Amino acid sequence: MAGSTSKTVHDIFHSMEYGPTSSSSATAQAWLESHSRALGLFIDGRFLNPADRQTRTLADTKGDHVCSVVCAVEEDVSQGVSSSAGGLRSWSALSCPQRAKVLLKWASTLGQYGQCVAELSDLSQASCSPASLVRLAQYYSSWAQLRDARLPHWSPRGVVEVVVSDDCPLYSLMLKVLPALAMGNAVIVVPGLSTAPSALLLAQLFTEAGLPAGVLNILTGSAVSLWAKVAHSPTVSSVTYSGNKQDGVALCKTTAGLGVAVSVSPAVGATCPFVVFESADIDSAVDGAIEAAFKKRKEIQWVLCVQESVLDSVVARLRLRMAGLKCVALASEADRSLVEAVVQGAQQQGATLIQSCGPPAMGLQYPATVLCGVAPSSPCVTSPPPWPLLPLMSFRSNTEGVALANHSPHGHAASIWTEDLTLALEAAKSLSVGSVWVNSHSVCDPSLPTSGHKDSGTCTDGGQEGLYQFLQPSSSCPSLSRSSPASLDYDKFGSAPSPAIVPTARCVCVATKFYQQFVGGKSCKSESGGSFAVQAPDGANVLAYCPDGGRKDVRNAVEAASKVQPGWMKKGPSARAQSLYSLAKGLEAKRPELAAAIRAQTGLSLDEADQEVELSVDRLTDWAARCTQAQGGAPAVPQVGSALSLPQALGVVGVILPDNKPLLSLVTLLGAAVAMGNAVVMVPSQRYPVPALTFIQVLQASDLPAGLVNIISGARDQLTVALANHNVIKAIWYWGSPEGCQYLQHTCTGPFKTLWLHSWGPGEDEACWAPTSASLLEETWHNAIQWRSIWIPTA
Structure with missing residues (x-):
């Protein structure tokens, strides 16, 4: 036709771009307007918005105002905890099938309002697919139905506090809330700033689904002091956390000595290896790396590890694929300064850059950047670089590749690319991570249990194993009892000297024996050479002397x-x-x-x-x-x-x-x-x-x-x-x-x-x-x- 421009298949292939996505947020905006863009607390099945509370402001990626969120105070905490105690009684009175029906109805309601949930999570930078939440609800509703039959020796903990940091995604929050509800607990949620609007909306949908009032309460405000106030309540039996490590450490320290079980999943900010072996489909691997690192902001940071025999090929394809990428938006000027400092430091150490375009002179935009040739000890590898930077390292042998991937102190996940199934399985079993994706990345399903390895947490999420953090043995003694923290000098704890052994003239009526300890397969004395006396049952004689290790x-x-x-x-x-x-x-x-x-x-x-x-x-x-x-298995998953x-x-x-x-x-x-x-x-x-x-x-x-x-x-x-x-x-x-x-x-x-x-x-x-x-x-x-x-x- 006249005026038309013909393109060959080759031209189309090399100019392919992602199609336009819908950016409408009308439904979410309407929901926010219905709350006057001032979101309060959710207690006892209804929204509360006290007028005399401090607020936090949430902005979108463009800096536009989304809403304000109330910061709960001690009075709100007391009200929420009291409501949870009443809700627990109502929830416990229901049978397992009745609780399962509530979760299934919530999944149906979520499908009806999925567009609003998706738009609101995108606006608040806590993106989450409604389909993934529906899958969560369906999976845990089945466990709610089967709890008594499949877990006969276990009972719910009671009132569970679920805490997430400001940068935690919505999916991680609901991966804690839904199993806790399914096992019969009441839940107090303290969401981060980005997850608060979506969490409040989902709580409203729970009420529509028939969840008894008080079973799910939401107290907004992200200060660690708020998390500790909730945990200090004698009604709360356990605390579970998802988010960044800094807040997780603070939570553990502030709750120490309360007698509550604390589990943490500090996945946000973790460094995850993206390993490309020479037997990989290079085109697929490069496309996967670009998508994982640059296409969408993730809570984790990737490090690209490439085998030397295919390094040049990977670098060439990276240059080709990244040529059309646009600059990405940063959160603040501080992030821009940090990105530039990391790039400058890597270049001074000999790294070369692959960028989609030159960085703009000013503003909150920065191009997607690969830092080629960095060393494992480089700060951009040891400390997770800010988005959108991707460090690239090389390795020679398969064994070296696994060792390089295990170099990170985090053990959250890894992605390995190879067409050799034997190599894939051997590498997957050798990596010290909770999830391994073969020729894929960022795939998840609640049917698979995943534990935090190394510095990525102390609990297991997903599958039957992920339920035990919300359960306690029915017939055994409790592990911890509620108490007030002792005034403890942590630097001096355990430093008291052992009592000195002084010979006495007292008649010893029983034979005194000297024992040794067992280290490295050998009986030995303590390194100090000291011993301590063990008294006989009558308390009058020394039964034995044992090493004072x-x-x-x-x-x-x-x-x-x-x-x-x-x-x-x-x-x-x-x-x-x-x-x-x-x-x-x-x-x-x-x-x-x-x-x-x-x-x-x-x-x-x-x-x-x-x-x-x-x-x-x-x-x-x-x-x-x-x-x-305990042999594990192959759970049925909806993905191909x-x-x-x-x-x-x-x-x-x-x-x-x-x-x-x-x-x-x-x-x-x-x-x-x-x-x-x-x-x-x-x-x-x-x-x-x-x-x-x-x-x-x-x-x-x-x-x-x-x-x-x-x-x-x-x-x-x-x-x-x-x-x-x-x-x-x-x-x-x-x-x-x-x-x-x-x-x-x-x-x-x-x-x-x-x-x-x-x-x-x-x-x-x-x-x-x-x-x-x-x-x-x-x-x-x-x-x-x-x-x-x-x-x-x-x-």
Whole structure:
């Protein structure tokens, strides 16, 4: 036709751009206008907007005013907590099918108002697809229906506080709220500034769906002091957090000593590797990298790792694909200055730039930029660079590529690109991350459990495993009891010197024995050479002298454990089971000596002591049988392709044992940790250490690798401090004082450690070690593993 311009397929291919997207926000604007653009609180099923409260202003990407949000004060917190207590009673009175129907109706209502939800989340820079929220609701409604049948030994925690930071996406918020509701809890949400409007809208839709008043309350205001005020209420039983690490650390410190369980998912700002192997489809990999890093603002930062044999090809395609990209909007002038400083610093270190265009002289616009040739130690790699920067590093071998990807302190996710399925699976299992996407990125589904690895959190979200943060064992003793934080000097905790051993002229009526501890597969004295006296049950005589271990002993034990743990983890479940069966057989052979040690230490009758040894043998056999039970699976996901969920060992676990049942408690916790591939550093009861130190004879005769199990005796608080401050320790299981629990909650944040805390007094936990306590065994099993999801698309 006249005037038409013909284009070849080649021309069209090289000029392809993303099509125009609808930017209308009329529906969301109308909803905001209905609230006069002044959003209040949501308490007891209705909106409240007190007139005398401070407000925070929310702006869109262009700087235009979206709305104002009320900042809740203590009076609002009290009202919200009281409403949640009433809502919990109403919610608990419903049956599981009735709660499931409410969640399904909410999903239907969300579909009806999906456009408003999508527009409002885009306006507030907390973009979230309504379809993903509907999928969440449908998935967790099924768990609400099946809770009593599938989780018979568990009950809801009660009132749960869900906290997110200002930069957290809406999906992460609802990934906490919906499972908490599905398990029968009432929820108090403290959203960030960007998620507050969408959270209030979704709460309104919950009311329309028939959620009883008070079950879901929303208190806006992002200050850490508000989060702590809610947590201080005796009604609140647990706190779960999503967002950036800084706010997560602050939350842990302000809630330490309250006696509430705290779980954190600090994924925002995490650095995630994007690994391109030489066997990858280079065009698809480059398109995926550009989309992940530049097309849409994400809460995570990417680092591109490319194999040297295809580096030139990747760089050439990056230049070609980025030529047509527009500049992206930054949030503030401070972000612009930070971006320019990072780029200038990278260039001074020898990096070259690939940019879609030259940066404008001024304004809040900056081009998409790839920093080529940066070193792993470069600040733009170690500290997440601000959007839209993408560091690029190279590696030679496949093994080096995995090591480079594991260089990041974060363990949130990774994307690997290869057409070699064997390489993909091997790399996925070797990466220390919670999610691995093969030839894809940023895919998620609630059916897959994902745990935070390294410095990316202490809880598991998704799947059945993600439900346990909102549940507690029905029949076992509570882990923590509500209390007021003690006035604790964290720098001096555990620094009290051990009592001096002074010879006396008193007649010793019982034979005094000197014991040794167990480090690196060898019996040894403490590094200090000191000992402490253990009293006989009558309190009149010294029963034994035990090593007084300290920080150097913990260091040696952790070093030995970290060397042997990777090899032990790689052994198949059957091999680990056989080792535990052998350990149980060795324990049976030493039954008389161990029974005598328990009797001499605790004063129990010989029959009672012998029964504890018998239960310990049975417990080891149970753990051996369970070795092959936690195998993960391939959940059905709505996306095209396949997905795997795999249980993984935590690494090196520190265990501080209780006073009661000194042998049975040791065997129970040791068996669970070792069965799943962990190594352990165990601290026996300071009051009753003799049975644990006698058990060393069984370990010496076993076929467990040297260093897998280490036993260090000494002052509980001193060894707790040493374990808490060792970066290699991944988790701490603690039975001790409330002050010890408070110290661990306050201290174990850099990096985050998974904590399983018990502040029980004498005699309170004895029944929980009984053979009928199935809930304790199940809880122990879940605390011994973390989960990884692997996505493998087929199209």
